[in-house]
Amino acid sequence: MPPSDGKQCGFSHDHYRHCLEKALGLGYRFATMGEYVDGVAGKGKIILMRHDEDFSPEAAKALADIEADLGVRSTYFFRYHARQYNLLSLPTIALLKELRGQGHEIGLHGETHALPALIEQAGELLNRERELLTLLVGVEVTGLSRHEPARTGSSASDKVPAGFKYEAYSDQFSGLKYISDSSAHWREGCMCQHIGEVDRLYILTHGFWWYRQTPLENY
Numbered sequence: 001m002p003p004s005d006g007k008q009c010g011f012s013h014d015h016y017r018h019c020l021e022k023a024l025g026l027g028y029r030f031a032t033m034g035e036y037v038d039g040v041a042g043k044g045k046i047i048l049m050r051h052d053e054d055f056s057p058e059a060a061k062a063l064a065d066i067e068a069d070l071g072v073r074s075t076y077f078f079r080y081h082a083r084q085y086n087l088l089s090l091p092t093i094a095l096l097k098e099l100r101g102q103g104h105e106i107g108l109h110g111e112t113h114a115l116p117a118l119i120e121q122a123g124e125l126l127n128r129e130r131e132l133l134t135l136l137v138g139v140e141v142t143g144l145s146r147h148e149p150a151r152t153g154s155s156a157s158d159k160v161p162a163g164f165k166y167e168a169y170s171d172q173f174s175g176l177k178y179i180s181d182s183s184a185h186w187r188e189g190c191m192c193q194h195i196g197e198v199d200r201l202y203i204l205t206h207g208f209w210w211y212r213q214t215p216l217e218n219y
């Protein structure tokens with residue numbers, strides 16, 4: 001595991017900001033995942049910051065605001081079939097448009113196995129959801145990340161369905177070091193420990209795990 005940078009790690013918004021500031025100070029550039037796939041992210045030190053929003057658009061917005069404050073752009077993936085929020089509600093659509101206004105990319109956090117009766121048409125379902133999200137947000141949505149691919153047995157994680165430019169778990173991103181905050185646990189050490197050690201990073205976070213003062217404020 002790379003050495004700690006001496007700052008207290010954890011999932012506070014303060015530490016999130018610290019990680020971004022550290023990266024910017026070391027000369028990293030942040031690109032959206034779509035930019036990376038399009039080949040316009042450039043060479044050298046780069047970070048793709050990906051956010052899978054399992055439970056809370058508001059938690060996503062809190063991180064997006066910190067990023068926007070620092071001029072950082074990242075990629076946010078949202079679900080249609082979450083019990084905890086409604087992607088089609090007017091406040092959520094307005095929130096997504098605000099993210100877009102901050103320069104972030106919006107993608108679909110797809111639940112291929114959400115509707116077992118439609119499993120044969122999963123690709124078509126995902127593409128229709130993509131088209132609707134494009135219409136609602138007002139910008140072409142081209143990215144897919146699958147929700148819980150391991151637990152749901154989603155076997156097509158390396159396939160890019162029709163209509164999409166990329167799938168977040170595909171080998172399109174194999175040139176980057178991937179780390180994740182899954183279940184509020186960095187298996188390979190906090191992202192701040194990789195920033196500065198690895199030039200090309202692909203970091204997955206879930207806004208739900210991050211908090212202003214206490215983890216309890218999110219649930």
Ligand SMILES: [Zn+2]
Pocket residue numbers: 007008009010015190191192193
């Ligand atoms: Zn840290």
Ligand SMILES: [Zn+2]
Pocket residue numbers: 052053054109146147148
């Ligand atoms: Zn998820």
